[in-house]
Amino acid sequence: MPVPKKSQPKLADVARLASVSEATVSVVLNGRVGKHARVSEATQERIWNVVRELGYVADPAAKTLAGGSSMILAVFTFETIFPIEHRNFYYPFLVGIEQEARTQGYDLLLLTSINQAQMGRHIYQNGRNRLQLADGAILLGAENNKQEVLTLLEDRYPFVFVGRRESPNDNISYAGADYVQAAVEIVNHLFDHHHQKIAYIATMNIKESSRDREAGVRLAHQQKGNPLAANLIWRGTADQLMLEKLTAFMQMGVTAFIAEDDLLGNRILQLAEGAGWQCPRDFSLAVLGDPLSLSEPAHTWTTFKIPRQAMGREAVRLLMQMLSENDREREAPYRSMLPCTFVPGISVANAPNP
Amino acid sequence: MPVPKKSQPKLADVARLASVSEATVSVVLNGRVGKHARVSEATQERIWNVVRELGYVADPAAKTLAGGSSMILAVFTFETIFPIEHRNFYYPFLVGIEQEARTQGYDLLLLTSINQAQMGRHIYQNGRNRLQLADGAILLGAENNKQEVLTLLEDRYPFVFVGRRESPNDNISYAGADYVQAAVEIVNHLFDHHHQKIAYIATMNIKESSRDREAGVRLAHQQKGNPLAANLIWRGTADQLMLEKLTAFMQMGVTAFIAEDDLLGNRILQLAEGAGWQCPRDFSLAVLGDPLSLSEPAHTWTTFKIPRQAMGREAVRLLMQMLSENDREREAPYRSMLPCTFVPGISVANAPNP
DNA sequence: ATCTTTTGATAAATCGCTTTATCAGATGGT
DNA sequence: ACCATCTGATAAAGCGATTTATCAAAAGAT
Numbered sequence: 001m002p003v004p005k006k007s008q009p010k011l012a013d014v015a016r017l018a019s020v021s022e023a024t025v026s027v028v029l030n031g032r033v034g035k036h037a038r039v040s041e042a043t044q045e046r047i048w049n050v051v052r053e054l055g056y057v058a059d060p061a062a063k064t065l066a067g068g069s070s071m072i073l074a075v076f077t078f079e080t081i082f083p084i085e086h087r088n089f090y091y092p093f094l095v096g097i098e099q100e101a102r103t104q105g106y107d108l109l110l111l112t113s114i115n116q117a118q119m120g121r122h123i124y125q126n127g128r129n130r131l132q133l134a135d136g137a138i139l140l141g142a143e144n145n146k147q148e149v150l151t152l153l154e155d156r157y158p159f160v161f162v163g164r165r166e167s168p169n170d171n172i173s174y175a176g177a178d179y180v181q182a183a184v185e186i187v188n189h190l191f192d193h194h195h196q197k198i199a200y201i202a203t204m205n206i207k208e209s210s211r212d213r214e215a216g217v218r219l220a221h222q223q224k225g226n227p228l229a230a231n232l233i234w235r236g237t238a239d240q241l242m243l244e245k246l247t248a249f250m251q252m253g254v255t256a257f258i259a260e261d262d263l264l265g266n267r268i269l270q271l272a273e274g275a276g277w278q279c280p281r282d283f284s285l286a287v288l289g290d291p292l293s294l295s296e297p298a299h300t301w302t303t304f305k306i307p308r309q310a311m312g313r314e315a316v317r318l319l320m321q322m323l324s325e326n327d328r329e330r331e332a333p334y335r336s337m338l339p340c341t342f343v344p345g346i347s348v349a350n351a352p353n354p
Numbered sequence: 355m356p357v358p359k360k361s362q363p364k365l366a367d368v369a370r371l372a373s374v375s376e377a378t379v380s381v382v383l384n385g386r387v388g389k390h391a392r393v394s395e396a397t398q399e400r401i402w403n404v405v406r407e408l409g410y411v412a413d414p415a416a417k418t419l420a421g422g423s424s425m426i427l428a429v430f431t432f433e434t435i436f437p438i439e440h441r442n443f444y445y446p447f448l449v450g451i452e453q454e455a456r457t458q459g460y461d462l463l464l465l466t467s468i469n470q471a472q473m474g475r476h477i478y479q480n481g482r483n484r485l486q487l488a489d490g491a492i493l494l495g496a497e498n499n500k501q502e503v504l505t506l507l508e509d510r511y512p513f514v515f516v517g518r519r520e521s522p523n524d525n526i527s528y529a530g531a532d533y534v535q536a537a538v539e540i541v542n543h544l545f546d547h548h549h550q551k552i553a554y555i556a557t558m559n560i561k562e563s564s565r566d567r568e569a570g571v572r573l574a575h576q577q578k579g580n581p582l583a584a585n586l587i588w589r590g591t592a593d594q595l596m597l598e599k600l601t602a603f604m605q606m607g608v609t610a611f612i613a614e615d616d617l618l619g620n621r622i623l624q625l626a627e628g629a630g631w632q633c634p635r636d637f638s639l640a641v642l643g644d645p646l647s648l649s650e651p652a653h654t655w656t657t658f659k660i661p662r663q664a665m666g667r668e669a670v671r672l673l674m675q676m677l678s679e680n681d682r683e684r685e686a687p688y689r690s691m692l693p694c695t696f697v698p699g700i701s702v703a704n705a706p707n708p
Numbered sequence: 709a710t711c712t713t714t715t716g717a718t719a720a721a722t723c724g725c726t727t728t729a730t731c732a733g734a735t736g737g738t
Numbered sequence: 739a740c741c742a743t744c745t746g747a748t749a750a751a752g753c754g755a756t757t758t759a760t761c762a763a764a765a766g767a768t
Contacts, residue, residue, distance in 0.1 A: 011725060021748045026726055036727060038746050060487050061418035062724035065753045070415070072463070072487075080456070082449045091445070095436045102434070102466055109426070110452070110462040133414050133426075133487075365755060375718045380756055390757060392716050416754030419723045 009054040018043075018050040025051075029058070030068065064133055073101050073319065074109045074134035076159075078141040081112045088291065089308075090140070093162055096312020097138055104320055109134050136319045138162060138312075142207060160319045160334065162311050164208045173322065173334040175314035179209055179288070182304040182340035183216025184223075186258065186286045189302065189342070191224055194351040195256040195284060199249040200233045201241065201268065202260045213260055213288045238267040246271055255351040256284035262291035265301060280349035287347075289340070301347035304340040311338055363408040372397075372404040379405075383412070384422065418487055427455050427673065428463045428488035432495040435466045442645065443662075444494070447516055450666020451492055458674055463488050490673045492516060492666075496561060514673045514688065516665050518562045527676065527688040529668035533563055533642070536658040536694035537570025538577075540612060540640045543656065543696070545578055548705040549610040549638060553603040554587045555595065555622065556614045567614055567642045592621040600625055609705040610638035616645035619655060634703035641701075643694070655701035658694040665692055 015022040020043060027037045028047045039047075050056075064070040075081070075097060083090055101108055136158035143149055146167075152159055153171060164176030190198055200217050203210055221228040232254065234245060241264065249257070259265035265287040269279060279285055279301075287303040318334040369376040374397060381391045382401045393401075404410075418424040429435070429451060437444055455462055490512035497503055500521075506513055507525060518530030544552055554571050557564055575582040586608065588599060595618065603611070613619035619641040623633060633639055633655075641657040672688040 010723095022725075023727075023748060023750090024746090027747090030726080032727090037748085038744090040746060043746080059419070059724055061415045061424070062753090063726080064415035065413070065419050065723090065755085066725040066727085067753070068726060070487075080452065081462070082445070082452045084449055091436070091441065095438055098434065098436045098464070098466070107466075108435070108464040110464060112452070112456055112461075133424075364753095376755080377718060377720095377757080378716090381717090384756080386757090391718085392714090394716060397716080413754055416723090417756080419725090419753090420755040420757085421723065422756060 008059075009056045011056075011058070014047065014050050014054060014056050017054070018047045020047065069135045069323075070133060071106050072109050072134045073097075073106045073316065074111055074137035076111045076137055076139050078139075078143045078145070079112070081110045092308035093140055093312040096309035096314075097140075097162075097316055098312075099309075100313040100316035104316065106135070106316075136160070136323050138315050138319060158319060158322045160315045160322065162315045164212065164337070166208055171331065171333050173318055175311045175318055175336045175338065177209075177306050177311060178337045178339050179212035180216040180219065182342070183213045183258075183288055184220040185342050186288060186302065186304060187217055187220030188224075189344075189348065190256045190258070190284060190286060191220070193256075193284065193348055196226070196351070197232065197252065197254045198228075198256045198258055199254045200228065200258050200260075201264045202233060202235045203237065203264070204235050205260075210260065217258060217288075238263040241267050241271065243271045243275055247275075250283070254283075256286070256348070259285065259287045261289060262287055262303075279347050284349055284351070285347040286345075290343075300345045302345035303343050305343050306340055307338045314338060362413075363410045365410075365412070368401065368404050368408060368410050371408070372401045374401065423489045423677070424487060425460050426463050426488045427451075427460045427670065428465055428491035430465045430491055430493050432493075432497045432499070433466070435464045446662035447494055447666040450663035450668075451494075451516075451670055452666075453663075454667040454670035458670065460489070460670075490514070490677055492669050492673060512673060512676045514669045514676065516669045518566065518691070520562055525685065525687050527672055529665045529672055529690045529692065531563075531660050531665060532691045532693050533566035534570040534573060536696070537567045537612075537642055538574040539696050540642060540656070540658060541571055541574035542578075543698075543702060544610045544612070544638060544640060545574070547610075547638065547702055550580070550705070551586065551606065551608045552582075552610045552612055553608045554582065554612050554614075555618045556587060556589045557591065557618070558589050559614075564614065570642075571612060592617040595621050595625065597625045597629055601629070604637070608637075610640070610702070613639065613641045615643060616641055616657075619657075633701050638703055638705070639701040640699075644697075654699045656699035657697050659697050660694055661692045668692060 011022050011025055015025045018025065024037065024039055024043065025047055027033055027035075028039055028044050029051065033039045033044065058068070060070040060072060075094070077083075077090070079090075098108060137160075139149070139159055139161045140163075143165075149165070149172070150167065153167065153169075159173070161172055161174035161176075163174060165172045165174050187198065198221075200214070202214060218228050231252070232249075234241070234249075246257075246268065257268055259268055265285060268285060272279065272283065277283060285301055287301050290303060290305050314336045318336060322334050365376050365379055369379045372379065378391065378393055378397065379401055381387055381389075382393055382398050383405065387393050387398065412422070414424045414426060429448070431437075431444070433444075452462060491514075493503070493513055493515045494517075497519075503519070503526070504521065507521065507523075513527070515526055515528035515530075517528060519526045519528050541552065552575075554568070556568060572582050585606070586603075588595070588603075600611075600622065611622055613622055619639060622639060626633065626637070631637060639655055641655050644657060644659050668690045672690060676688050
């Protein structure tokens with residue numbers, strides 16, 4: 001029983017001091033004048049004065065219960081909310097989300113997916129929406145439970161994803177990064193350095209972000225009139241990638257590698273080093289996006305920067321729009337695609353003359 | 355109006371299906387059997403079955419309003435909650451807090467102090483306690499508004515500080531780190547290396563953490579029968595510290611420096627380098643605590659590690675105790691002091707023979 | 709048999725706020 | 739003068755829980 005309800009002024013106090021009914025105060029304070037009821041200028045003034053004098057602020061719990069807005073935004077990650085391992089990856093999103101939320105006067109309710117016992121703790125915990133208390137939610141991370149997201153959609157609960165997300169009805173709102181365009185730029189950069197045969201070292205992931213990157217790589221090839229051959233693609237995890245594979249690529253005439261993520265990029269460099277190859281000299285390398293591994297970027301390779309902080313902010317902005325939208329029947333999702341920043345590194349050089 | 359109240363089962367549903375009153379269900383679900391009312395084993399069983407079947411979970415807002423517990427913990431920092439600058443400093447606390455909260459089944463409500471317009475956004479915003487919604491709060495960071503904390507105390511709102519905090523009545527609960535003992539160890543380490551005259555380079559801070567460190571430095575000297583002379587202490591910010599001062603210390607016979615924080619430590623090394631001194635050879639250096647500066651530790655100096663994550667966890671544990679304590683009149687604060695870990699570095703060598 | 713105690717459970721008030729439905733009085737048209 | 743409209747505001751019914759006070763039936767005591 002926290003907070004002895006002591007001296008906190010309540011709606012009733014304001015009403016009494018302003019000599020009006022609670023209903024009137026509520027209407028005025030929520031800007032519902034003219035909608036739910038009519039209130040004269042004079043009365044409004046009087047109410048606001050009392051509010052200021054008392055320092056009245058509505059109790060969020062009561063507000064929520066009564067169907068009002070709680071000025072709370074939920075942030076749901078499908079991992080632990082403060083992942084130690086992916087600290088460098090998630091932190092900027094969170095910073096962006098928090099900044100914008102704060103700007104808009106919202107507080108953040110953090111909800112995590114996994115509890116220590118490895119039991120899933122989900123959005124729908126025991127069937128009840130844990131996000132309920134909040135006005136809306138920002139979803140973050142690689143969700144492992146699409147079903148929950150769909151249910152959320154069905155329930156018309158307002159939420160925005162950070163990162164592009166697909167769904168059967170294509171109606172998920174999100175603030176994403178334009179990996180397609182970013183990948184195109186990377187490939188073009190390699191083309192500009194006269195690389196003809198580029199091997200694409202990809203993950204096995206079927207995540208949207210993964211597919212977008214691949215789409216970009218393919219698109220750039222097509223635009224060049226040089227479609228990406230199937231045998232130039234390798235898929236797997238970093239420790240599955242072996243030197244033989246790289247050697248095979250080189251023998252096929254490959255002069256540059258594109259790694260989908262930094263784990264693969266590191267692996268390539270590691271294998272190459274073992275074989276005595278030097279990076280920009282014997283082969284070029286580009287990586288699709290800044291690192292998600294534990295450490296700070298060790299190599300200054302050619303890559304692009306994901307606008308994580310901006311994505312966080314944008315997601316909150318979209319959510320705000322969604323919430324203020326009075327057209328409750330709107331079907332169109334709210335979306336933004338933010339550009340990535342090309343980062344030239346020292347891992348790309350001109351292809352050797354044939 | 356988030357979440358169409360649609361299909362979420364409510365207390366009434368459970369009651370109806372179990373053929374009991376709402377009151378009984380509430381009593382059972384909150385473990386108040388025998389306290390508020392008596393309920394037979396059979397009935398309890400029946401209720402739990404319905405609850406499981408329906409997947410019923412209480413609405414946090416309603417729970418809060420009715421005076422129950424919301425299973426939400428507020429985390430209030432007196433800075434932005436995701437400070438970019440002090441990322442390395444704050445993150446571990448947050449991780450610890452979140453871990454333990456999750457373990458206990460609590461969610462986290464993040465509240466920050468400062469909004470973008472530099473207007474203070476405080477615990478008591480407009481006189482209303484923003485923490486209200488939560489069952490209790492963890493307070494974090496260097497508070498600039500002692501008054502708020504005192505008001506919180508008066509209101510008997512349950513909260514625990516991360517880091518030792520003093521107050522007029524000495525009744526603040528906290529999970530702190532034992533800087534005194536840690537500082538003692540550092541000084542003894544220097545003594546063991548035959549350093550007799552040690553200069554203490556301190557901040558101007560009057561924070562508890564700052565005073566504890568100084569207390570430790572003094573204590574170790576006294577235990578050695580060699581009280582710390584006033585003229586061996588320097589106070590100021592890193593950029594106020596000049597080479598002359600260090601030179602003066604050296605001429606007084608100082609063979610080792612203790613820097614209160616890493617900013618001062620870095621400054622000493624920087625000045626020394628300019629003067630052509632080498633660190634372990636010409637003087638020894640120890641730093642009281644791991645870095646709070648932006649970058650990862652650049653130097654492997656002798657210092658101690660603050661158990662930040664553990665402090666976060668412990669703070670939550672203390673808060674849990676506080677909340678479960680039914681003796682509402684308890685006056686004694688809940689406290690823990692966690693030990694720091696001594697980290698030997700390469701910045702301490704034996705003092706030159708006199 | 710009668711009175712007291714224990715057991716098991718409920719009715720109803722509350723928490724603080726939102727919203728729907730309703731209403732009295734002022735205004736206006738004819 | 740009379741009916742229709744507009745204005746300004748309120749009463750009251752929730753929202754989904756918790757908790758206090760109360761009560762009937764069963765068990766125990768004498």
